Amino acid sequence: MKNPLIKRIPKELRTDWHKYLVIIIFMVVMIGVISGMYVGHDSMLEAVALGREELNIEDGSFELKMKASPELLSAIESGERADVKQYFIDEGIREADEEVAKAIEDELRETVRGEIERAVREQCAAYGITDEDAIKSRIDAAIAANYDDAIAKARESEAFQNAAAEAFEKAHEAVIEKVDEKWDEISEEYELDSAFDAVPVTVFENFYRNEPEDAEGDGAEDATIRVFSSDSEVNKASFLEGRAPEKRNEIAIDRMHADNVGVAVGDTITVGGRRFEVVGLLSYVNYLTLHESNTDLMFDAFGFDVGMVTPEAFDSLPSRMHYNYAYFYSEEPADKVELADNADNFLKMLITQTLVNDNEIEDFIPEYLRQASNFAPSDIDSDTAGTALMCYILIAVIAFVFAITITNTIEKEATVIGTLCASGYTKRELVVHYMTMPVIVTLVGAAAGNLLGYTAFRTVALKLYYNSYSLPACEPIFSREGFVKTTVIPLALMFFVNLFVILRQLRLSPLQFLRRDLRRTRRSKARRLPAWSFLRRFRLRVMLQNISNYAVLIFGVIFIELMLCFAFGLPDSLEYYSEKAPEMMFADYQYMLMGNKDEDGGLITTGEPSAERFSSTTLKYAKSRDALFEGLGSGGDESVTVYGIEEGSDYIALPDELRKGEAYISSAFRDKFGLRAGDEITLSEEYANKSYTFTVKGIADYDGGIAVFMKNTAFNAAFDKSEDSFNGFLSREEITDLDEKNIAVVITQKDITKVTNQLMHSMGQFFWVFKIAMVVLSAALIYLLAKIIIERNEQPISMAKILGFENREIASVYILPTAIVVTASALFSFAVGYLLMIQLFKLFMLQMDGYFAFYMKPESMALSVVYLLVGYAFVSLVDFARIKQIPTDKALKNMDV
Amino acid sequence: MEIVDLKKSFGDGEARQEVLRGVDFSVKRGEFCVLLGPSGSGKSTLLNIIGGIDKQDSGYVAISGDKLEDMDEKQLTRYRRLHLGYVFQMYNLIPNLNVKENIEVGAYLSSKPLDVEEVLTTLGLQEHKYKYPNQLSGGQQQRVSIGRAVVKNPDILMCDEPTGALDYKTSKEILALIEDCNRKYGTTVIMVTHNEAISKMADHVIRLRDGVVRHNITNEAKVPASELDW
Structure with missing residues (x-):
C-alpha cells in the first residue's frame, strides 16, 4: 500500500496554490535568469571558440608596405632569421x-x-x-x-x-x-644576439582596403569600412542574416555596425564611391569588437565597419591596398609563454626578412594580443563572476523561504504529527512526507526555470551580448556550470536545509507534538506590559508572540534590501564612476609613445609647455591570495600600471625622499586589496619569469586605476632602462607637434568615459530588468512571510471575530505590528544591506580588472526602501482580505488542526 | 500486559509533582479496561507510558513479557505501529485528507489491516467518506479517529477521554463503537476517562487517585454502552 499521506501533496498544492505559485514564480524567475545567463554565456563562448576553428582564425598577422615577393614569403614561412x-x-x-x-x-x-x-x-x-x-x-x-x-x-x-x-x-x-x-x-x-628559435609558419594573403562608407546616402562619409575579399581562405566571417556577396555590386557588412547605423539587408550603401547592395550581415572571426586599430582603448561600432565584397569588386575599389598577411604556426604553441615566445621570434624573423627582401613592416599583431578578437570573449567570460554572486544570494533566499514555510507547517500540524507518531509512523516516513513538497517545488522551479533559461532568458542574455559586440550566431548548448548552479545546488540546498529543519523539528517527542509543546525553552511567567490602552497592549502581545516570525521577516528583509541595493547601486556606481572618471584623471592627456626616439634616432620632444615626460609599464599583481574564496575566485591576476614620474611633477606629487624600491600606490589599488603604507607588493611580468618588489610608501589619490607611482629615475633603474628613458608625455593640453607614427595611444577623458558609457549601453537594459525582478521578488518574499504570520494566528483571529471584534480592529492588531516591523526593519535592513553590499562589491571587484567603489545615489537609497514598502502595501491589502475571509468556525471546529 | 510499580513525577525541587506513585496492575488480552480517575490523578500519563510515548521514572510496563523500557526509539515506534491504536479527545485528523483517506493513514501502518470499506460501514461513515474533516460534526470526526485506530487491527486500542469533547448522545454512540471493536475484533481496549458511568461497560476498572491505584475491580456485570446513563 502506498503511503496515503502522499495524497496530501496535490491537495495541498490545490488548496495553497497561491503560496506555491508565488514560490514557484520566485524560483522560476531566479533560476531562469541565472540559467539564461549561463546558457547564453556558455553558448556564446562555445560559438566563439567554434568559430575560431571553423572560420580559420590566424595565429597572427603582419602588414607590409609592398606586396611580398615569393622569395620573401617562402623565407617567412621557413621561420628562419635572414643572414x-x-x-x-x-x-x-x-x-x-x-x-x-x-x-x-x-x-x-x-x-x-x-x-x-x-x-x-x-x-x-x-x-x-x-x-x-x-x-x-x-x-x-x-x-x-x-x-x-x-x-x-x-x-x-x-x-x-x-x-x-x-x-x-x-x-x-x-x-x-x-x-x-x-x-x-x-x-x-x-636583436640578433638574443635567443632565437625558428618558428615555421604558413602565410596567407588577407589583403584589405579602408574605404569611406556612406550608409545614409547623403554623400557624407559616415564611417570607415575595412573591406575584405570574399575569397579569403582565412579569418572568415559567419553570417547572422543574409548571405555572402556573389555579384560585383553586393556587399555584406558587420551586423553590430549595421544595427547601430540602421542598415538592413536589402539596403544600399556607398563604399569607396560605389553603390553596393547589402546582402548579408556578418561577424568576422577576427573582428568581434570593431577596433579599427589594436591600440584603440575602446572599439567604435559606429565609426568603423568591416565588410566583404566579391574579388572583382575588391579589385575595383579605389583606396590603396593594405598588404596584410595572416600566418599560422606549423606547430601549435603549448602554452601562453610559448605563444608569446613564438610571436617574439616571429617578429625578429620578420624584421630581418623584410630587411633583406627590401620590404617594410607596416603592422604586426599576434592574434592573442588582438583586441578585436579577444576583448569580447574575455569580457563575456568575466561576466560569470557577477552571475555567481547573484546566484548564491538568491539560492540562500529560496532555502530560507522554504525553511520557514516548513517550520510553520510542522508547527501547524503538531497534533497531527503527534498522533501519527503515536500511531507508529516512523520519523523517516514523516521526513520523507515533509520533504516531498519542497523537493517537488524545487524540481518544478528548476525545470521550468531551465526551460525558460534555455529559451527566453537566454535570448535576453544573448541580446545583451549582441548589444555590445559583433558576435557570431550561436546555438544553445548545455551549460554544465549553469546546470550545477541552477539545479544541482538549489536542489541540494533545498534538500539539506529542509532535512536539517525537519529533523530538528521532529526531534520532539510524540507527546510534545500532541501537547503542542514545541518550544525548547518556556517562560515561566507572561511579560508584564505597561498600562497602555487595551488595543495597544494586544498589539504588543501579538508582536511579542510573533517575535521569532518577525526575526525571520527582518532576516528576509535584509536579503531583499541587499538585493535592492545591488539593483540600484550597480548602475549608480557605474554612472558615478563615469561622471567622476574625468576628474579622476591626473592628466588630461596621456600620450603613450612607441619608443622615445624618432626615426632618425633623436629623442622625441615637444614644444607643448604643459607636457611632462613619464614612463609606464604594465605588470601583474597576483590577486588569488587576496580573493576570499575560490570559485568566486579570481579569474586572472590584476593588471597594474607602473608609472615613472618626473622629479617635481605637476601631475603626481611624490615626496622627495622616495627611495629606490619604494613606491606610491593609487588609492584604488589600496582600496581593492586593502594595502597600507609599509606593505610590500610584488609585481611580475606576464610573459617572463621576472618579478619586482616594492614597498608601499604612501597613497596617491587616484581612483581611476590600479597604479603604482615612482620617480622616473627609480623606474628606469628598476626596469633596466637608460637613465633618461621615458615612453610618454602627460599633458594638460593636446600635443600637436608629435609625429603620429611615434604615438602608440592617447588616453583622454573621452576614452575613460567611453568605456563606462559603453558599459552602461550594454548593461543598462539588464539593470532595468534586474530591478523589476528584485521588486517583484521582494513583494513575493514579504507576501510569503506575512502570510505565515496571519496563518499562525488564524484561530485567535477567528476567536476575535466570535468575540465581536471588527475586521478593522483585528487588522489593526494583526497587520499594524507587521507594518511597523516591516517599516522599521526596512530602514534597518537598508543600512545592513548597504554596508554588506559595499563588502560584497569589493569581493565582486576582485574578480575584475580595475576598481571602483560601491556607490548609491541618495534618491536610490530612498527608493530601495520605498519600493519595498510599496510592495508591502500590496501585501497588507492581501492580508486584510485574508483576515476578512477567516471564518468564525475556524476557532470552534478545528481547534486540533 | 503487566504494569509494575510505575512511578513518574514532573518538575524539580519544590515544584516537583509525583503523578504516579507506584502503580501495579495487569490487563488480559481482549479485555476492556477503563482507567478511571479525576483530573490530575495521572491516568493520561499512565496511558501515555503504556503507549510508549512517555517514559516512567521507575517500574516497568511489559507486553507479552517484553519490557517497554528495554526498547529503543525505533523499537518503540515499531511496537506502536504493530500493536497499538490511539484515539484522543481531540481527533487530530489530517485536514486535507477526506474521511476514507484519513482511515487509510492507519491502514497503511498495519501488516494485517481491516477492510477500509468495512470499517467505514461499521462506523456509519459510508455516506461521509469523501467529506473533509471540517465538513463533519465532532462526533463524526471522532468516529473517523476511531476508524483510523481500529483499521490497523491493533492488539490494543488506547483511548484517551474519547468522549471528552462530545455530547451525551454522541458519546454513547462512540462508546458503543469502541465496545463493538472490542467484541468483534477481540481488541484489547484501555480507555482513560473521568466519567464514572463509563466504567460500567468495562471488564476491568482501575480507579486511580493521587497517582496510586485505589481500586482494581473486575466487573462481573458489564452494562452495554447503549444502556449507560449519566
Whole structure:
C-alpha cells in the first residue's frame, strides 16, 4: 500500500496554490535568469571558440608596405632569421663596387684623355704649332679618332687590371671592416644576439582596403569600412542574416555596425564611391569588437565597419591596398609563454626578412594580443563572476523561504504529527512526507526555470551580448556550470536545509507534538506590559508572540534590501564612476609613445609647455591570495600600471625622499586589496619569469586605476632602462607637434568615459530588468512571510471575530505590528544591506580588472526602501482580505488542526 | 500486559509533582479496561507510558513479557505501529485528507489491516467518506479517529477521554463503537476517562487517585454502552 499521506501533496498544492505559485514564480524567475545567463554565456563562448576553428582564425598577422615577393614569403614561412650580416656586406659591396667601378672609369677616361692631349701637344710642339685653338681642334680630332680604342687598350693593360682589382679588394675590405665595426649596433637594433628559435609558419594573403562608407546616402562619409575579399581562405566571417556577396555590386557588412547605423539587408550603401547592395550581415572571426586599430582603448561600432565584397569588386575599389598577411604556426604553441615566445621570434624573423627582401613592416599583431578578437570573449567570460554572486544570494533566499514555510507547517500540524507518531509512523516516513513538497517545488522551479533559461532568458542574455559586440550566431548548448548552479545546488540546498529543519523539528517527542509543546525553552511567567490602552497592549502581545516570525521577516528583509541595493547601486556606481572618471584623471592627456626616439634616432620632444615626460609599464599583481574564496575566485591576476614620474611633477606629487624600491600606490589599488603604507607588493611580468618588489610608501589619490607611482629615475633603474628613458608625455593640453607614427595611444577623458558609457549601453537594459525582478521578488518574499504570520494566528483571529471584534480592529492588531516591523526593519535592513553590499562589491571587484567603489545615489537609497514598502502595501491589502475571509468556525471546529 | 510499580513525577525541587506513585496492575488480552480517575490523578500519563510515548521514572510496563523500557526509539515506534491504536479527545485528523483517506493513514501502518470499506460501514461513515474533516460534526470526526485506530487491527486500542469533547448522545454512540471493536475484533481496549458511568461497560476498572491505584475491580456485570446513563 502506498503511503496515503502522499495524497496530501496535490491537495495541498490545490488548496495553497497561491503560496506555491508565488514560490514557484520566485524560483522560476531566479533560476531562469541565472540559467539564461549561463546558457547564453556558455553558448556564446562555445560559438566563439567554434568559430575560431571553423572560420580559420590566424595565429597572427603582419602588414607590409609592398606586396611580398615569393622569395620573401617562402623565407617567412621557413621561420628562419635572414643572414643580416651577409646582407649588410652584400649591400655594402654592391654599393662599394658601384662607387669603385665609377671611380676607376672616371680615372681611366681622364687618364686616356690626358694621354691623348699630351701626345697631340707634343706633336704640335714638334711641328711648331702654337695657336691654342688649332691645338685644341687637333686634340678634339685625336680624341674622336682614338679615344675608344685607347680606352679599350688601357682596359686590357695589365697595370689597369691590377689597379682595378686592388681598388675593389680594398673597397671590399673596407666594407667588411665597417660592417664589423658597426655590428654591435646592428645586432642590437635587430636583436640578433638574443635567443632565437625558428618558428615555421604558413602565410596567407588577407589583403584589405579602408574605404569611406556612406550608409545614409547623403554623400557624407559616415564611417570607415575595412573591406575584405570574399575569397579569403582565412579569418572568415559567419553570417547572422543574409548571405555572402556573389555579384560585383553586393556587399555584406558587420551586423553590430549595421544595427547601430540602421542598415538592413536589402539596403544600399556607398563604399569607396560605389553603390553596393547589402546582402548579408556578418561577424568576422577576427573582428568581434570593431577596433579599427589594436591600440584603440575602446572599439567604435559606429565609426568603423568591416565588410566583404566579391574579388572583382575588391579589385575595383579605389583606396590603396593594405598588404596584410595572416600566418599560422606549423606547430601549435603549448602554452601562453610559448605563444608569446613564438610571436617574439616571429617578429625578429620578420624584421630581418623584410630587411633583406627590401620590404617594410607596416603592422604586426599576434592574434592573442588582438583586441578585436579577444576583448569580447574575455569580457563575456568575466561576466560569470557577477552571475555567481547573484546566484548564491538568491539560492540562500529560496532555502530560507522554504525553511520557514516548513517550520510553520510542522508547527501547524503538531497534533497531527503527534498522533501519527503515536500511531507508529516512523520519523523517516514523516521526513520523507515533509520533504516531498519542497523537493517537488524545487524540481518544478528548476525545470521550468531551465526551460525558460534555455529559451527566453537566454535570448535576453544573448541580446545583451549582441548589444555590445559583433558576435557570431550561436546555438544553445548545455551549460554544465549553469546546470550545477541552477539545479544541482538549489536542489541540494533545498534538500539539506529542509532535512536539517525537519529533523530538528521532529526531534520532539510524540507527546510534545500532541501537547503542542514545541518550544525548547518556556517562560515561566507572561511579560508584564505597561498600562497602555487595551488595543495597544494586544498589539504588543501579538508582536511579542510573533517575535521569532518577525526575526525571520527582518532576516528576509535584509536579503531583499541587499538585493535592492545591488539593483540600484550597480548602475549608480557605474554612472558615478563615469561622471567622476574625468576628474579622476591626473592628466588630461596621456600620450603613450612607441619608443622615445624618432626615426632618425633623436629623442622625441615637444614644444607643448604643459607636457611632462613619464614612463609606464604594465605588470601583474597576483590577486588569488587576496580573493576570499575560490570559485568566486579570481579569474586572472590584476593588471597594474607602473608609472615613472618626473622629479617635481605637476601631475603626481611624490615626496622627495622616495627611495629606490619604494613606491606610491593609487588609492584604488589600496582600496581593492586593502594595502597600507609599509606593505610590500610584488609585481611580475606576464610573459617572463621576472618579478619586482616594492614597498608601499604612501597613497596617491587616484581612483581611476590600479597604479603604482615612482620617480622616473627609480623606474628606469628598476626596469633596466637608460637613465633618461621615458615612453610618454602627460599633458594638460593636446600635443600637436608629435609625429603620429611615434604615438602608440592617447588616453583622454573621452576614452575613460567611453568605456563606462559603453558599459552602461550594454548593461543598462539588464539593470532595468534586474530591478523589476528584485521588486517583484521582494513583494513575493514579504507576501510569503506575512502570510505565515496571519496563518499562525488564524484561530485567535477567528476567536476575535466570535468575540465581536471588527475586521478593522483585528487588522489593526494583526497587520499594524507587521507594518511597523516591516517599516522599521526596512530602514534597518537598508543600512545592513548597504554596508554588506559595499563588502560584497569589493569581493565582486576582485574578480575584475580595475576598481571602483560601491556607490548609491541618495534618491536610490530612498527608493530601495520605498519600493519595498510599496510592495508591502500590496501585501497588507492581501492580508486584510485574508483576515476578512477567516471564518468564525475556524476557532470552534478545528481547534486540533 | 503487566504494569509494575510505575512511578513518574514532573518538575524539580519544590515544584516537583509525583503523578504516579507506584502503580501495579495487569490487563488480559481482549479485555476492556477503563482507567478511571479525576483530573490530575495521572491516568493520561499512565496511558501515555503504556503507549510508549512517555517514559516512567521507575517500574516497568511489559507486553507479552517484553519490557517497554528495554526498547529503543525505533523499537518503540515499531511496537506502536504493530500493536497499538490511539484515539484522543481531540481527533487530530489530517485536514486535507477526506474521511476514507484519513482511515487509510492507519491502514497503511498495519501488516494485517481491516477492510477500509468495512470499517467505514461499521462506523456509519459510508455516506461521509469523501467529506473533509471540517465538513463533519465532532462526533463524526471522532468516529473517523476511531476508524483510523481500529483499521490497523491493533492488539490494543488506547483511548484517551474519547468522549471528552462530545455530547451525551454522541458519546454513547462512540462508546458503543469502541465496545463493538472490542467484541468483534477481540481488541484489547484501555480507555482513560473521568466519567464514572463509563466504567460500567468495562471488564476491568482501575480507579486511580493521587497517582496510586485505589481500586482494581473486575466487573462481573458489564452494562452495554447503549444502556449507560449519566
